[in-house]
Amino acid sequence: MNKIATTCLLGLAALLLAASLALAAGTDLTIRPNLVTIGTSFNGAQLTVTGHVPEGDSAVIRLMGEPQHRTFRQKGKALGVLWMNLKTVELRGVPDVFLMGTDGVAQVNWEHSDLGFQSIKGDADDLIFDEFIKLMERDGFYEVENGVVAYEPADNGERPFKATLAIPSAMHQGVYRVEVLAVKDGRVADVAARELHTRLTGLPEFLSAFAFDHSLLYGVAAVIIAILAGLAMSLIFKERGGVH
Amino acid sequence: MEARRDPEKGMQTVEEFLMFHMYLPIAGNSVNVFLVFALGGFVGLLSGIFGVGGGFLMTPLLIMFGIPPTVAAASDSNQIVGASTSGCLAHYRLGNVDFKMGFLLLIGGVLGGFAGVQVIKVLRAMGNADFLINITYVLMLGGVGAYMFLESVQSLRKKAPEASATAAAPKKKSRYAAMMEALPLQTDFVKSGVRLSMLMPLLLGVMVGILAAIMGVGGGFIMVPIMVYLLRMPMHVVVGTSLFQILFTCINVTILQSYTNHTVDFVLAVLLLLGSTLGAQFGTRISRKLKGEQLKILLASLVLVVMVKMLLNLLLTPDVLLAYAGGH
Numbered sequence: 230m231n232k233i234a235t236t237c238l239l240g241l242a243a244l245l246l247a248a249s250l251a252l253a254a255g256t257d258l259t260i261r262p263n264l265v266t267i268g269t270s271f272n273g274a275q276l277t278v279t280g281h282v283p284e285g286d287s288a289v290i291r292l293m294g295e296p297q298h299r300t301f302r303q304k305g306k307a308l309g310v311l312w313m314n315l316k317t318v319e320l321r322g323v324p325d326v327f328l329m330g331t332d333g334v335a336q337v338n339w340e341h342s343d344l345g346f347q348s349i350k351g352d353a354d355d356l357i358f359d360e361f362i363k364l365m366e367r368d369g370f371y372e373v374e375n376g377v378v379a380y381e382p383a384d385n386g387e388r389p390f391k392a393t394l395a396i397p398s399a400m401h402q403g404v405y406r407v408e409v410l411a412v413k414d415g416r417v418a419d420v421a422a423r424e425l426h427t428r429l430t431g432l433p434e435f436l437s438a439f440a441f442d443h444s445l446l447y448g449v450a451a452v453i454i455a456i457l458a459g460l461a462m463s464l465i466f467k468e469r470g471g472v473h
Numbered sequence: 474m475e476a477r478r479d480p481e482k483g484m485q486t487v488e489e490f491l492m493f494h495m496y497l498p499i500a501g502n503s504v505n506v507f508l509v510f511a512l513g514g515f516v517g518l519l520s521g522i523f524g525v526g527g528g529f530l531m532t533p534l535l536i537m538f539g540i541p542p543t544v545a546a547a548s549d550s551n552q553i554v555g556a557s558t559s560g561c562l563a564h565y566r567l568g569n570v571d572f573k574m575g576f577l578l579l580i581g582g583v584l585g586g587f588a589g590v591q592v593i594k595v596l597r598a599m600g601n602a603d604f605l606i607n608i609t610y611v612l613m614l615g616g617v618g619a620y621m622f623l624e625s626v627q628s629l630r631k632k633a634p635e636a637s638a639t640a641a642a643p644k645k646k647s648r649y650a651a652m653m654e655a656l657p658l659q660t661d662f663v664k665s666g667v668r669l670s671m672l673m674p675l676l677l678g679v680m681v682g683i684l685a686a687i688m689g690v691g692g693g694f695i696m697v698p699i700m701v702y703l704l705r706m707p708m709h710v711v712v713g714t715s716l717f718q719i720l721f722t723c724i725n726v727t728i729l730q731s732y733t734n735h736t737v738d739f740v741l742a743v744l745l746l747l748g749s750t751l752g753a754q755f756g757t758r759i760s761r762k763l764k765g766e767q768l769k770i771l772l773a774s775l776v777l778v779v780m781v782k783m784l785l786n787l788l789l790t791p792d793v794l795l796a797y798a799g800g801h
Contacts, residue, residue, distance in 0.1 A: 272494035272503040300798040304791055307604050311787045314796060360795040367793060368539065398496070398503040399539060432740070433498035440499055440735050448731025451551050451739050452724050455746055459558025462750035466563070 256282050256419040258290075258409045263423065265396060268431040273398040276425065278330070281387040282411035286418055288378050288390040289344060289410040290330035292425065294403065296322035296349070301364075303357065318357050323349050326370050326400060330392045333376030337415070340373055344410060344417065369397045402429050402437075499738035500544045506744060508538070513552065513748025520749070521560045521756020522763075523772045524712030525693035526553045526719050529779055531745070542797060544738050547730035550723045551742035552749055557720040560753035561713065567761060569713030571664035571706065574674055578700075579718050581678020582692065583725070588679065589686025596687075606687060611783050613684070617698045618776035624702075625769035665706040665714075677703060685722075693719055694776060701769065708765030 258280030265274050282288045298321055302314035327346060329339055339345040340362065350358050365371035378392040390409075408422035429437055440447045496503040512534055516527035528549050535545035564570055596605055656670030677699050685692030693715055700711040731737045760768065 267496055269496055270494065271496040301795040302798050304794045304796065311604075311607070312789070312791055313604060313607050313787065317798060318795070357795065360793055364793045364795050364797075398494070399501055401501050429498065433496055436739055437498040440731065440737070440739070444732045444735055445728070447739070448728035448737060451731060451737055451742060452554055452727050454739075455551055455555035455727075455742065456558045458743075458746045459555040459560075459562070459750050459753075462555075462559045462754060463562040466754045467566070 256280070256286075256409060256411045256421040258407070258421050258423055260407050260423050260425060263425055265400070265425065265427045266430045267400070267402065267427060267433055268429075269433060271398065271433075274396045276394045276396050276407070278392045278394065278407060278409065279390070280409055280421065281389045282409065283413075283419065284383040284386050284388045286388065286411040286413045287332055287334065288380075288388075288392070289332075289339075289412050290328075290378060290392050290394060290407070291344075291410065292326065292328040292394060292396075292405055292407045294324035294326040294401075294405050296324055299323055299325075301357075301361065303360075318354075320353055320357070320361055322351055323361070326397070326405065327365070328371070328394055328396075329373040330377040330394050331373070331375050332378040332380065332390075335415075339375070342415075344412065345373065346371060369399065372397075400427050402427055495740060495744065497540070497544075497738045497741045499735065500540045500548070500741055502539045504538055504540070504741070504744070509741070509744040510748040513556075513745035514752040515748075516745075517556045517559070517749030517752025518756040518759070519752075519775075520553070520556050520693075520716065520719075521563065521753040521758075522712070522760045523693075523756075523768065523775070524560075524697055524715035524719075525772075526557065526723065527693075527749075528553065529694065535741075540738075540741065541736075543734065543736045544741070547727070547734065547736035548738045548741045548745070550726040550730065551737050551739070552745035553719060553723040554727060555742075555746040556749035556753045557716045557723065559750040560757055561716040561720055563754055563757035564709075564713030564716060564760075567709070567713070567757070568664065569709050570717050571662055571710050571714045572717070573660075574662050574665055574700075574704070574706070575714045575717040577671060577674035578678040578681075578696070578714075579721050581675040581680075582682040582685070582718065582722060585679035585682020585684075586686045586722075586725075587682075589683040592683060593687055607783070607787060609684070609687065611780055611787070613695065614776050614780035614783065617695065618773050618780055621698055621701075621769055622773035622777065625766045625773065629766045629770070662706075665704070665710050667705050669704065674704060692722065694779075697772065708768050709760070712760055712768070 258278055261277045261279075262274075265276075276292070278290050280288070298319060300317055300319050303316050303318045304312050305315035307313055307315065327349070329345060331337075331339060341347055346362050353361075362371060372395075374394065377394065378390050381389040381391070383389075403426075405425040405427065406422055407425050408420055410417045411419040428434075439450075491505075491507050493506045494503045495506050512531065516531050519525060519527050519530070526549075528546065531549045531552070532542070532545045535549065536542050540548075561570060653669060653673060656672050658671040659668060660671050661668050681692045681695050681699060684695055696718065697711055697715050700706045700715065701708060706714070727737055763771070
């Protein structure tokens with residue numbers, strides 16, 4: 230009897246604590262913009278993330294695309310000397326984009342931490358996964374930016390932060406998840422997430438739709454315009470008195 | 474285009490112009506407009522001079538700029554359509570295009586292309602397609618480049634400066650020449666100044682088509698030496714006729730790639746075009762100023778440089794051991 234009452238009380242206390250944490254000292258974020266439009270002059274964008282984590286925690290920002298199955302060619306040595314693509318390897322559940330922003334205070338190798346790229350490793354082979362990260366980092370799809378998160382003085386149990394992430398120009402149209410991890414002693418104490426949408430507009434939107442919905446016409450149009458450009462250049466040069 | 478819409482802010486200084494970027498909808502990345510324009514100009518120049526499409530140079534550079542390999546190759550074909558139209562017309566005005574020969578080679582090339590695609594399928598099924606493709610590439614480029622280089626150096630030394638390239642052919646009758654004369658359907662190719670069986674260009678076209686399909690290139694690099702050495706055409710006519718043939722090959726590739734794989738990026742192709750059509754015009758003018766032998770030596774050097782680069786790629790340990798699937 231007594232035991233049950235104690236358990237109930239403890240449970241109630243835990244619930245209340247959790248509720249108060251969520252209300253007062255929880256984790257939250259706002260992203261600006263939450264829609265990135267990709268027009269003709271798009272060349273990457275800046276994403277501003279503001280929010281707060283519980284006092285005493287540090288904020289780690291992650292931006293990820295949807296997990297996908299991706300195939301790659303693995304290079305190896307043929308005949309012991311010649312490097313070439315030897316086999317096809319598959320990675321499961323890896324996002325096309327994975328950006329991280331940290332405060333740069335803790336001396337953590339984020340690439341190899343469980344909160345970083347390791348979190349998507351799954352059952353992938355060590356060597357292949359390492360090479361995959363190298364490839365993604367080389368082409369700017371995966372990146373850890375240390376020191377982009379700045380804090381303001383804590384207030385009322387909340388620690389406000391502000392971070393700026395550079396969105397690469399090679400983002401595809403789609404939905405991305407931006408999350409802030411409240412990290413305490415290397416472990417995630419709390420998470421909050423928002424969706425970031427990217428959408429083609431203007432000429433890119435038109436051309437992309439044309440290429441996919443009317444592909445034959447698109448190909449023919451591309452050829453005709455190329456020929457006309459060649460003809461035009463040829464005529465310009467003839468008229469400029471370019472003697473034979 | 475963008476600059477005109479925004480006259481207040483856009484491109485007031487040279488620096489801003491050099492940094493101006495444009496987003497490519499199919500490639501899914503943005504590129505520096507000036508850089509791509511310059512690249513197009515350079516490759517257009519080469520095609521005007523030598524009658525090659527320049528895909529061997531363009532595709533890897535575009536990949537370096539962050540364009541996916543398949544999009545790079547397909548958009549390059551689209552661009553070559555413009556450059557070869559421009560170059561072909563310029564050469565046509567100089568009387569350098571042998572249409573009869575061009576058509577026969579083209580028909581052979583198309584047939585060979587179909588055959589080559591089947592060969593690739595078999596090789597892929599056997600599992601060592603990449604190995605064979607790479608080795609063929611290096612051996613072909615090395616062999617053709619070295620032969621062309623040595624041959625033109627020799628004939629430059631031997632020949633009196635006046636003598637033209639055509640004078641060399643009838644001197645001695647090799648077994649090859651005798652065989653060519655024995656073939657049926659002999660006909661005159663007026664522009665090239667040769668008399669051959671119609672079967673010759675047709676068969677050689679098939680051969681180039683097969684190789685081009687296997688190697689995934691336009692074939693200008695193989696076609697030019699074949700026209701020079703096996704069809705015995707004068708170098709200047711070779712350049713013009715090769716451009717004529719490349720034009721049709723690339724029209725075919727552009728439409729097929731757009732239709733089946735959606736890999737032609739029109740914005741990228743137009744940016745490249747602006748440079749390459751201009752470059753092709755200058756290239757043709759440079760080509761005219763050079764002697765046939767000089768052209769051959771330069772092209773041979775270029776072929777050898779590409780071969781060395783490919784060989785290094787095969788021998789040096791790559792930075793990253795994974796590559797995106799779908800490229801060559």
